[in-house]
Amino acid sequence: MWIYEKSLQHPVKIANPNPRLAGIIITALGGPDGELGAAMRYLNQRYTMPDGRVIGILTDVGSEELGHMEMVASIVYQLTRNLTPDEIRAGGFDKYYVEHGAAIYPASASGVPFNAMAIASKEDNLASITEDLAAEQKARAMYDNILRLSDDPDVNDAIKFLRQREIVHFQRFGEAMEILKDKKF
Amino acid sequence: MNKDRLNKSSDGGKAPMIRNGTNTNNAQKTGTRTTNFDNLDKDALFTKIQELRFVKAELELYLDTHPGCRVALDYYYQTIDALRDLYERYSAYGAPLFASEVQGDTWSWVDNPWPWHRHGGIDGRGEE
Numbered sequence A: 001m002w003i004y005e006k007s008l009q010h011p012v013k014i015a016n017p018n019p020r021l022a023g024i025i026i027t028a029l030g031g032p033d034g035e036l037g038a039a040m041r042y043l044n045q046r047y048t049m050p051d052g053r054v055i056g057i058l059t060d061v062g063s064e065e066l067g068h069m070e071m072v073a074s075i076v077y078q079l080t081r082n083l084t085p086d087e088i089r090a091g092g093f094d095k096y097y098v099e100h101g102a103a104i105y106p107a108s109a110s111g112v113p114f115n116a117m118a119i120a121s122k123e124d125n126l127a128s129i130t131e132d133l134a135a136e137q138k139a140r141a142m143y144d145n146i147l148r149l150s151d152d153p154d155v156n157d158a159i160k161f162l163r164q165r166e167i168v169h170f171q172r173f174g175e176a177m178e179i180l181k182d183k184k185f
Numbered sequence B: 001m002n003k004d005r006l007n008k009s010s011d012g013g014k015a016p017m018i019r020n021g022t023n024t025n026n027a028q029k030t031g032t033r034t035t036n037f038d039n040l041d042k043d044a045l046f047t048k049i050q051e052l053r054f055v056k057a058e059l060e061l062y063l064d065t066h067p068g069c070r071v072a073l074d075y076y077y078q079t080i081d082a083l084r085d086l087y088e089r090y091s092a093y094g095a096p097l098f099a100s101e102v103q104g105d106t107w108s109w110v111d112n113p114w115p116w117h118r119h120g121g122i123d124g125r126g127e128e
């Protein structure tokens, strides 16, 4: 089970709305390298893992990713407040807006709804952890791309935090891999 | 998380378990300040909670793959002792971070702001 804490893991306080940036950053929620996929990947892989340490890291990283979903959703929510139809059109946010308004919907930046095909869960535990290492690198690369496209310091502060977490997760999954290899699971 | 520091235990990993947060000697060793939080206002308390909550999350991940690291475990105990104190102080301000911390005559859990509301407001979305 989970207990909800009514607070973001890292503050999100964005001064200026920006529909174009919102349409890009939504991919960090529902895109192929997004936080929804990350949470679902780790939390579903846990059950057949043969070692408590590996179950532990998947549980705790997966739970942290749920908190990252909430951070990304908060960024998009704050970037899309009080928009006029002209601003929506000018920012290229019209295709998202016509389907969802400014509500949060997990999709990629190119408009593809979240798809569980972007994650894997194998009883072959080395295959799963290898997938997780790649996933953290892909998410880090996605955040690098967002930082290249964004010049909003409020957005970048939160994105840099999320990017840094991917690096720590990658480190911990590397250790999980060594645990599995040592015990020849 | 500084891995080197966590792996280096000056006492051979045999530090006594500290749960009350009062052993300042051990606090210095592990880097957790067991400050008293008496002088912090609501905002400062929340900032401190955010900081220590992050330390807690980092230590949990580290301990998952290093469950035998005594230094990290002592650091963790220190951190959650301080956090418990901070949460208790913060809940007195009537904006509970956990539903189980609601105090008083009304169900304040549903009060704005929620975490995505900027600056504590509701950002002119026409919500009440």
Ligand SMILES: [Fe+2]
Residues within 6 Å of the ligand: A038, A065, A136, A139, A165, A166, A169
């Ligand atoms: Fe991650």
